Amino acid sequence: MSTQNTSDTVTAILVRHQRDATRLVQILREIQEQEDWISPEAIDTLEQELAVPRTKIEAVAGFYSFFYTRPKGRYRVLFSNNITDRMLRNIPLMERLCASLWVERGKVSEDGLVSISTTSCTGMCDQGPAILVNNMAITRLDEARVDAIAELIRAQVPLADWPPEFFHVEDNIRRSDILLDTVLEPGDALRTALARQPNESVAASSSRSWREGLPGTEGGPAAMLDEMMRSRLRGRGGAGFATGLKWEACRNAPLKPGQQRIIVCNADEGEPGTFKDRVLLTRRADQVFEGMTVAAYTVGAQRGFLYLRGEYRYLLDPLNAVLARRREEGLLGSNILGVPGLDFDIEIHLGAGAYVCGEESALIESLEGKRGTPRNRPPFPVTNGYLDQPTVVNNVETFVAAALIALKGGDWYGTMGTSKSSGTKLLSVSGDCARPGIYEYPFGVTVARVLEDCGAEHTQAVQISGASGVCLASSEFGRHIGFEDIPTAGAFMVFNKSRDMFEVARNFIHFFAHESCGFCTPCRVGTTLLKNMMDKLAHGRGSLYDFGEIEKLNQILLATSHCGLGHSACNPVLDTIEKFRPAYERHLLHDQFVPAFDLDRALAGARQMTGRDDDAAHIGDME
Amino acid sequence: MSEGNFTLDGEDIPFQEGQTIMQAAMAAGKYIPHLCYHPEFKPHGSCKLCTVRVNGRATASCTQRAASGAVVESNTHAINDERRALLQMLFVEGNHFCPSCEKSGNCQLQATAYELGMMSPHYDHFFPNRPVDASHPEYLLDFNRCILCSLCIRASRDVDGKNVFALSGRGIKTRLIVNAKSGRLADTNFSEADKAAHVCPVGVILKKRKGFAQPIGGRTFDLNPISATPHPTIKEG
Amino acid sequence: MDAPTKKLKVATTSLAGCFGCHMSFLDIDERLFALLDLVEFDRSPITDIKHCGPCDIGIVEGGLCNAENVHVLREFRANCRILIAIGACAVNGGLPAQRNSLSLPAILEEIYHAQHGLTHGSIPDDPELPLPLDKVHPLHEVVKVDYFIPGCPPSGDAIWKVLTDLLAGREPELGHGLIHYD
Known part of the structure; x- marks a missing residue:
């Protein structure tokens, strides 16, 4: 493609994005889609038209796996x-x-x-x-x-x-409960929320019974917040922070002049083994957006983002179509459902291959057009989020549940599940089972029940909540899914007795090493060291020495990493060492330390250049 | 401005509202090992050398605000073991050949490793291939020694207003880049007058024809350990 | 220090090093006499013994750049109760390891074939010559090393400090001024 063409293509993309440098990730993605890569010439145009330093553009382009600054083929x-x-x-x-x-x-x-x-x-x-x-x-x-x-x-x-x-x-929906069974008419949840009036105690307990831009008589936001509190809904992204408290904190966060509140839906479903958000966005897109709109109404936000992982690019057009329809139906935009001042709209940002952007502050950095590096916290996004504005970041499933709570009330929702984990949870079941797919259960379900329902046999282990989650051995299958026992973002990977659990852990360690953002020393270097050590064992070069090294490294990652990625990078190894030690011992072939590399192979280059193949041209493993 | 006290390894340290643990400790003359922190720049919190335990919880002291009554542990056997391991990670990640490095004796990475008694790099070396950039008439960039602390980035962006440097890549492939299509320092507006020319804690950004100007024995950290002079003004020439 | 009833056996060698660390060892000067009251030397350039027998302490200078270095290091590891890596090259590969960013075939090609001024160059292939490894490695990447004395070279004082700490049963420690990497 000629330089002139590239420049025109980039300029057209920039015009669509109002030459706004905070949209750099989206701009780069569109250039990549049209040009097959991000060429130096494309960066020339960006540098000139965005008036930002080249270093900033190359810093971002170099961060995301799906951006190529060298040709990678058509x-x-x-x-x-x-x-x-x-x-x-x-x-x-x-x-x-x-x-x-x-x-x-x-x-x-x-x-x-x-x-x-x-x-x-x-x-x-x-x-x-x-x-x-x-x-x-x-x-x-x-x-x-x-x-x-x-x-x-x-x-x-x-x-x-x-x-x-x-x-x-x-979609492979195998078991449904309230979340998947309830089909909302677009606008129903929002209309119910608008109709809610706070009782006296709610009004008194809320520091503001109105929000900026709404008539002072509007009591719905406080009432809706009260419903959220009573639902005891906790975030479905894995951490399980109380959604009502998060919304309240954002609602109460002061705004500086020119600021507004922001609602972000985290659809960067990157945790290996998780796919329930993909199904919700396919089947229940209206409900996701409705939940976001209810959140906006409750906290007083005017702007929303759905951060969709780049792997789900195929969902972009259908989701944009849903947004367009909702605008036509008066469910997004200005004066939503005819309420003066109730203004809210949503736009979709795509990720570009970076697991770490599932961490909320890294996600916000990415939304701002930067490298997805997790921020130093505090301050937290609820007070200082997108462009330093108060921001709620919730998972897709959380917003779907919020829409349901808006419609049916917090008490109704709170009756389901367990005392510390109200409601239901979607599980993404995969691996060794007859019926992989989506299973919705009230919280408190046992692992054994899920295994039975999905047709898993001769199960050796289940990895719950993805690579960063927990690995359960068969003795633990009586445990319960829920924040009080086994919290999960939804992944449920089944391994039968034929699987090598060491290889499972090694796969996850490779994942973490690939996805480390590189910001902090322990995670940047430590995950690669850990990967190398696991590879050393896999190559039959392991001894007890390496075992000790892995355990020490785990401790350093846990104590000194910047964010959850580094903290949890240890989990797969720690869990499997503890629970599946024989899988590791099979790889500890040596009593004594053995080098990680093959000494004889290290002579291959010299053998080739000298043409020698005598005994002295080789080194045995042991002497 | 309100004030308070916390304890650092059992000693009372006063602080003013808004100060980080690192700032308060330095003001009180207490050394907490660090590499990416520099008092003149916004804390970055990436090297993690300054990790302490605050009420038992591990956190970077350069970004953690001081809180009244907090119990901070820093100079303990366990924490120094972790710091030594972080240093060893930095040493094996790059190519750090001190005997042939112009910065030796004035290098904060080296001096911090001395301070913590690092006797070996311990891990297997990565021996990465990182070509040097000798394009600039006055300055050399030897990326082999880069520890990705971002001090030059912050200095160029926040003080010089130039954005000569940035980090690109991700994970273990993270690397320092310069602001030129050619990728060469000579094609940027970098100059000796820049703050960024003088903040590198290791031997990446080096003035040409000035190497080994100070005799061994007379260099900054020959004279004093880094705990005594954490941020000496390194004299050039 | 009380003289032990039985002298400790010490072996030393230089692999891909320059013997600078051995020279520095001699810089402990008259303390050599005190040391000789405590130890006797097995394989070492000092004794010219070619192979080491069972020893208490092995001191190895230099990194690993060829097959012979590996054989010698393994002999030391197999025979020495305590193995000490001495000097920058033993600790992190040192100067020889600065070739590691280049491919070995490219290096051999350049040195023996392509270099300006060479005519009819050929890569030495005599079986007597040890083959070079594709990369230079520090000792700890190939065998377990018990102690390290960094420095290029470490000073006589640093070497003395580590040895006397060890002989006295203390964990060796070098303070400011003794620990250095250059």
Whole structure:
């Protein structure tokens, strides 16, 4: 593509984004989509037209996995490399595609047509092995599909003309409860919230019974907040902070001149093994947006964002269509449902391949067009979030539940679940079971019950809440899903007795090393050291020495990392060492320390250059 | 302005509202090991060398506000073990060959490692390939020694108003970049007068033709340990 | 220090090093006499003994740049109760490791074939010569090392301090002025 064309393309994108540098991530994504990469010439235009230093643009472009500052081919194939994809034999399929297209893994083909590599979990664990082609999801890969894809790429068929069934994503809802069973008419929840009037005690307990821009007589926000408090809803992203308290804190946060409150829906579902938000955004998009609007009404926000992970790019157009319809129906925009001053709108920002952006402050950085580095906290987003404004960040499922609470009331919702975990929870079940998919249960359900329902047999272990979660052995299957026992963001990966739990942990450690943002020393270097140590064991070079080193490293990561990524990077190893020690001991082949690298192979280059192959040209492992 | 006290390793440390633990400790003449912190710049909190325990909870003291009555532990065996491990991580991540480095003796990474008694890098070295940038007539950039502390970035952005430096890449591939399409320092507006030319705690940003000007024995940290002079004005030439 | 009834056996060697650390060892000067009351030397450039037998302490200078270095290091590790890496090269590869950013074939090609002024150059292939490793490694990456004395070279005082600490059963510690990496 010529320089002039690039410049015109970039300029057109910039015009659409009002040359607003806080939208840099979105701008770069659109350039990438249109140009197949982000060329130095594209950055030239950005530098001039945005009037920001080149360093800032390159800093952001270099951070996200799905941005390429070097050509990566017209077809960029990424194999999801979660452990569930591995168990479905994704690697042989990738090798088959590489062989078929004459391209080396991670490299670009000589003709510049295609590159093939791996990526972190793409959220299709119930229908893997999955890939992304130019960021569009393709599921249920098998040899026939791989061969067909190779043919399509060779023939340079545009992605839009590929067989639509390749891109079909199943919802696989296996068990539903209140959240999935209740189908709201758009606007119902909001209308009910508007109609609520606070009783006297609520009005007295609220520091403000109105919000900026609304008539002083409007009592609904305080009443809605009261319903949220009574629902005892806790955040569904995993941390479990009380949603009502978060909304109240944002509502009470003072605004500086020119500021407004912000509602952010965290749809950066990056935790390996999690895909329930994908299903909610497919099936219940209205309810997600309605929950956000209820939140906006309650806390007094005028602007909302849905931060959608880049892997779910295919959902962007349908979601934008829902937003457009809601605007037409008066459910978004100015004077929503005819209430003067009730103004709120939502826009969708896409991520670009960075798990760490699921951390709320990193997500906000990304929304502001920056590298997704978690902020120093405090201050927290509820007071100093998006562009330093009070910001509520909640998970997709939290907003769906909030819409339900708006409609049916906090007391109703609070009757379900357990004392510390009200309501229901969506589980993304994958791995060794007959019926992977979405299961909704009231909190308190046992792991054993879920295993029975999904048709899991000979189960050795369950990894709950993804790579950063907890690994349960069979003796713990009587435990309960809930904040008082096993909190979860929703992932539920099943491993039968044929699986090597060491390899499961190793897959997760590779994930963390790949996704570390690189900001702090312990996580940046420590996750790579941990990865190298796990690889050393995997290569049969392990001894008790390495075991001790892994345990020490875990402690350092836990104590000194900047954010949850580094803190939880240890979890998979700690859990599996404790519960599946024999899986590790199989890899401790040596009594004494052995080097991580193969000494004899380290002589291969010299052998080749000298043509020697005598005894002295080799080093044995032991002497 | 309100004031208060916290204890650092059992000693009372006064602080003023808004001060971080690091700031209050330094004002009281107490040394907490650190690399990315510099009193003239906004705290960054990335190197994590300054991690302390506040009421038992680990946190970076350069970003943590001091709170009245807090019990802060810093100079303990366990915490110094963690710090030593962080230093070892920095040493194996880059290529730190002190004997041939112009910054040796004036290097905060090296001096902090001395302070904490780091006898070896312990971990396996990454031996990354990081070409140097010798394009600039007056300055050399040796990325082999970069510890990603971002002090040059902050200095260039916040003091010089130039944005000569930034971090790009992610994770272990994070790297220092300069503000030029060519990627070369010579093609930026970097100059010797910049604050950014004088803040590198290690030997990345070096004045050319000035190496090894001070004899061994007379360099900053030959004379005093870093705990006694955490931020000496390093004299050039 | 009370003289032990039985002298400790000490072996020393230099691998990919410059013998500078051994020279510095000699810089403990007249304290050598005190040391010799406590230890006797096995394999060492000082004794010219070619292979070490069972020893209490092995002191190894230099990193690992070729196959022979690996064999010698393994001999030391197998025979020495306590193994000490001495000097920058043993500790982190030192100067020789600065070749690690280049590929070994490219280095050999440059040195023996391409370099300006060479005619009919050839890469030495005599079986007597140890083959170089693709990268230079510090000792601890290949065997377990018990103690380290950094420095290029460490001063005689630093070496003396570590040895006397060890002989007295103390954990060796170098304070300001003794610990240095250059």
